[in-house]
Amino acid sequence: MLRFKRFASQYNQAKLLRKYPVGTILHGYEIKRVLPVPEMKFIAVDLQHSQTGSQHLHIDRDDKNNVFSVAFKTNPPDSTGVAHILEHTTLCGSHKYPVRDPFFKMLNRSLSTFMNAMTGHDYTFYPFSTANQADFKNLRDVYLDATFNPLLKHQDFLQEGWRLEHSDLKDPNSDIIYKGVVYNEMKGQMSSSNYQFWTKFQQSIYPSLNNSGGDPQKITNLQYHDLISFHAKHYHPSNAKTFTYGNFPLDDTLHRLNEEFSLHGRRNLKKEIPKPLDFATETRVTEIGEVDPMLPPDKQLKTSMTWLCGDPSNVYDTFVLRVIGNLLMDGHSSPMYQELIESGIGYDFAVNSGVDSTTAANFFTVGVQGCSDASRFEKTVHSVLENTLKKPFEPKKVEAIIEQLELSKKNHKTDFGLQLLYSLVPGWINKTDPFDNLVFDDILSQFKSDWAEQGDGFFRDVIERYIIDKPCFYFSMEADPKFSQTLELEEAGRLSQKVSQLDSADKETILKRGMQLQESQNSLEDLSCLPTLKIKDIPRKGDTYGIQKRPQISHRITDTNGITYLRGKRSLNNAIPLHLYPYLSLFADCLTSLGTSSESYSEIEDEMKLHTGGVSTSVSVHANAETLEPQVDFNFEGYSLNAKTEYVLDIWRKLIVETDISKHSEKLKVLIRSLASSNTSSVAESGHSYARGYTGAHLLSSRAIKEAMGGIEQLKLITRLSAVLDDSALFQAEVIDKLVELKSYVIAKDEMKFFVTCDGDKQVTTVESQIQIFLNSLPDQSQACSFSAAKYPTLTASGKPTLVTFPFQVHYTAHSRMGVPYVHADGASLQVLSNLLTFKYLHREIREKGGAYGGGAVYSALDGLLSFYSYRDPHPLNSLNVFNNCGKYALEKADWHTSNLDEAKLTIFQQVDAPISPSSEGVTEFSYGISDDMRQKRREQLLDVTLSDVRNVAEKYLLDSKSVSAAIGPKLAEMKEELWDVKQLQ
Ligand SMILES: [Zn+2]
Known part of the structure; x- marks a missing residue:
């Protein structure tokens, strides 16, 4: 094979290279090779731990968002999901950090920009990133102890993997059912026909890799001792590869790794690399799905x-x-x-x-x-x-x-x-x-x-x-229309077979075990063994991204590496008749799919790829930071090398002015079909967002517009439109005419604003004159419309929760209540409250006890909306109940301390202070009207929130305010018509 050789001398990275002389021994590691990669401004250092043979790769780059990862080769021996369940249980407590779920607890003791663990086909890896050096050390320690010294308690296996448990722990005669986080996670995955297709394809072409995530039908074969021996076999330094990236010193990490690894001997692991199916001749496999x-x-x-x-x-x-x-x-x-x-x-x-x-x-x-x-x-x-x-x-x-x-x-x-x-x-x-x-x-x-x-x-x-x-x-x-029924029957059969083998002593053990698990989930823990950052680690003064504001073309000069980023928008607040709102997203998609009267979209796309980094169009809506009134914008973006900005503007002109909807009606049909074909899978992947969007649309005009443009209401529209594609009269009336009409309202030069991000004044001047030429190509004014977005009606609720039926195996739920505009002083306290509820209450109730894959509360600062959600949830009614009682819980039961408050703030600042790319600097001001001063004020309010502020907002906003609840998923027997509004999506 082709090997690339490059020589250090030809690059001006001598200083960096001198930092890493090949052959040097550092804390038990030997520097084996060094590779300068000047085109990406980094140096790669390959090291090996002499005692265990473990390999470490360090990428030295002047970037403050540092990364650490430890990865293991983990060939799954079967489809019981052992690698995946191990990935979960390693994070349930370790020798140095013997608390329930230290990984999750670290989420709010850190300023990490990313924390996760992932199971791939034949590997498991644990990465995190952070820009704070103390945090880096803390997390690195927790990750290493979790992976090399986990407790792997039997109870963790039951909680994260699978278990038999009474459906009602208080009732020994209630049904015994399957529970477990991974079990439900994988059942949830199976709700998506795209996942079914992908995973069955993978299993057919590469049977030796099994299903590393776990097939729910096989997960219940996994035994606790299988988990223990899988860990003992695979989580060894000789089978581990560690990785660091960024500007923190390598020395410190090597020291810590050596401390951990020197406790282990060296293993000569035979590297088994499973091979795919040997299809020497044509092979055909057909499966069934949802x-x-x-x-x-x-x-x-x-x-x-x-x-x-x-x-x-x-x-x-x-x-x-x-x-x-x-x-x-x-x-x-x-x-x-x-x-x-x-x-x-x-x-x-x-x-x-x-x-x-x-x-x-x-x-x-x-x-x-x-x-x-x-x-x-x-x-x-x-x-x-x-x-x-x-x-x-x-x-x-x-x-x-x-x-x-x-x-x-x-x-x-x-x-x-x-x-x-x-x-x-x-x-x-x-x-x-x-x-x-x-x-x-x-x-x-x-x-x-x-x-x-x-x-x-x-x-x-x-x-x-x-x-x-x-x-x-x-x-x-x-x-197969019977697909989910078949799965349910299989589960019922598998369950009854297991249950039939239980005698009364077994059942008693199951009941006791269930109660013990619940008890331990409910118990308060001493978390003082876990490292944590302090509020004083968060600077009181935030970063600023000042922009040069002009009436029409604002700009920001920053280090963009020779690229110019261009953004344009036109306010549609008073531009669109009510009946056309649902078509806005489709309209924006048309501009980047159809083509003009003289060019096909393929030709425009070729030009785009040849000269720019991409050009896009969209319609966005958010609430005004002071009034909560909806702000609807038509947006267009693009970027290119400095010398090529005229291409971006020329493509804008073609897309925005010249797109010919009637001429390209066949392409429009293709677009609608492709949107329809991804609808179901997008609900399966983010059902909680759809449920949240739906409940919010009952409270706020901006959310109601969003719902019409991208929520469940939008799915209904696309399904309806995809049914008229073969009827030319209906297609003309329902689709073409509507979009052509919409265009006459959206496109005009009035109300247009631009934002240019580049690396010099001269470039700004050049781009400004190009924008003027672009503007001259636009119509002066759009068709007049008297409807104001502020009057957009919210959805009306009957007071009952809504069920939107979908043929999934699990549910997604949401519950929403109103908060306040961005500039209101209560906003910061509401944000802290939602965080405390998530970490100190909902995680336990919804995930640990309820068995849902995820759940929590989110406060949208800009829309002033407080929403609760659960994700892949086997107990939707319970979750909605929990959400409804959050106010009462916060006021009567919650025993929150200053340390909890600090944790909540740390979590919030992970987002507030997350590194942003040069192209995003100043965009919050251009797109949402939130200036540096407003952000700074909010920052101080967040830092200053007290526990009594939190109680005040819980009382004010969570008790008697209007709330809306919804679930997406199959209809359960308990969801009786008199208690629920049941809606069909089709
Ligand atoms: Zn998982």
């Missing part, structure tokens, strides 16, 4: 074709493969999109489409969802692939890809370290040398020279080598 209620009955098929294309340790080949995947499938002008999606064979690409290199094999997959004819799909894919051998790819498309890669190197992202880690871990844990993946410029220049020398030829080589006439793996999933 019916998508939002798609027509004849469009329920998901189907795909996959080829095995070498393995990711060949970094350059993998890169070229990705480029090919991009050329074939990315964007409106790609041949697969045109032949499969525009032609109507599928509504959208299937979730497994593209190049996957996260296992020990590369897969190239083309798949569609919303399909009815698998054989037409297959023929089309074959013919597109064969065509690539006959007709070369357009050179400007390859240039566009190179351009995008070059630009992405300059566009600073605040989570760069984490993203780098994610890209490295899957390969690194197998056999890819991480250094091979870090030499961005070498890969790119190799690619440029190969392309210059061989042109299209070397793409064809790869396609011929791996794809044409090579065995293909066909995977399909058909919808």
Whole structure:
């Protein structure tokens, strides 16, 4: 394979290199190699712990958002989810930190910018990031102790994995059911047909990897001792890879790692790398899955074709493969999109489409969802692939890809370290040398020279080598109306079989165990063993991002690395007739999908990729910081290198002024179909947001507009529109006419404002004159409309909670109440209250006791709305009850101390002080009208909130105020019609 060599001397990073002399021994680690990566402004240092052989990768970069991670190779031996359940239980207490859930408790003792743990196919990793050095040390300690010295108590296994428990702990005669956090989490995942498709595809093509998350049908086979031995086998330094990124000293981390690792010997672990299915000939697998209620009955098929294309340790080949995947499938002008999606064979690409290199094999997959004819799909894919051998790819498309890669190197992202880690871990844990993946410029220049020398030829080589006439793996999933019923029957059978084996002594043990678990969940703990930051670690003065405010074009000058970011918006507060609001999102999508009278969207998109980092349009709505009145804006954004801003403006002009909705009605149908095909999965993934949006829409006009544009009301609209696509008269009246009318209200030069972010005054002047030219191309005024957004009606509630039925296995719930505008003094206390409720009450009630995957309270500072939610919840009625009683709890039962208050504030400041990218500086002021002074005032109010302030707002806003509740999920027997409003989505 191709190896890249680069020499330190050619780069001006000598000083950094002198910091890490190869061969040096530091705290039991030897510096093995050093790699300068000037194009990304970092140096990579590869170290090995001599005693255990554990590898550490350090990325030294002048970035304050530091990252730490520990990763283990964890091949799952079966589908019981052992790796995933272990990931959860390691976080339930360790020797040094023997408290329930130290990981979760650290969330509010820290200023972390990210904390999580993740189970991949054959690895588990524990990353966090923070910009505070004391915090970094604290979290690193908790992470290391959690992974290497966890308590792994039997009770933790029962809580996080699975258990049998009485449905009512007070009643020994109540039904015995399955409970457990991971058990419910995975049942929840199975609610999504996209997940079903993805996971069954994965299991079919790569059976040796099993299902690392856990198949609910198999999870209940897992025994406690399996968990213990899985930990003993895999969580050893010799099987661990650690990672640090940022500007904190490496020395300190090595010292701490050595302290931990020197307690272990060295293991010679045989690196087992499971291989995918050996499909020497064509292989076909068909599975069944959930019916998508939002798609027509004849469009329920998901189907795909996959080829095995070498393995990711060949970094350059993998890169070229990705480029090919991009050329074939990315964007409106790609041949697969045109032949499969525009032609109507599928509504959208299937979730497994593209190049996957996260296992020990590369897969190239083309798949569609919303399909009815698998054989037409297959023929089309074959013919597109064969065509690539006959007709070369357009050179400007390859240039566009190179351009995008070059630009992405300059566009600073605040989570760069984490993203780098994610890209490295899957390969690194197998056999890819991480250094091979870090030499961005070498890969790119190799690619440029190969392309210059061989042109299209070397793409064809790869396609011929791996794809044409090579065995293909066909995977399909058909919808079965009985699917969820089958799952329920299976669970009931599995349960009754288990229960039938229990004698009365077993049942007594189960009852006792359930009560013990509840008792321990309810007990108050001494958390003093856990490290914590203090409120004094939060500076009283916040960062400022002053902008040069002008009536029409404001700007901010900052270090943008040669990029100019452009934003424009037009207020629609008094522009849109009531009946057209629900069409606003679709309208914004049309602008970046359809095309103009003279150009197809593919042509515009090619130009966009060739000259800019991307251009987008959207309609947003938020509440006014002082009045709570809705602010509706039409927004357009884009960025490019400084010298290319005129392209951004020219593309804006084409999209905004010249988009021709009537001419591109066929593309509009494709767009509506693809939106419809993702509706159900987006509810399955974020049902709690939909439920929250729905309840909030009863209280606030801005939320009601949001609901119409993007909530459950919007899903209904898209479903309704997708049903009229084949009736040309209805399609004209219900879709085209509405959007054309909307355009006449939205597009005009009055009320337009711009915000330019770049690195110099000269550039501002240049861009200002380009904006004037852009403005001259716009109509002076839009069609007159007398409706004001402030009068937009909220949804009306009957007083009963609403159930929106969906064929899921679990529920998502929400409950909302009104708070105050951003500038109101009570806002800060409400924000602290919602945080205390989440961490000190709801987490225990909803997640630990209720078995939901997540739940809490959120205070939206800008909309002044207090919302409660639960996520993948097996006990929605209980959760809503808990939400309703939060006020009473806060006033009568809560025993909150100053330390709790400080924790709540720390958590809030994780967000307030999260690092932001240069492109986002000042945007809060431009987009929401919140100035640096307003933010500073809010900051001080937050820091100054007292416990009595918290009590006051609990009394004022949580007791007698109007509240609205809703759930999304299946109808339960207890949800009787007289108590609930039941709504069908279809
Ligand atoms: Zn999990």
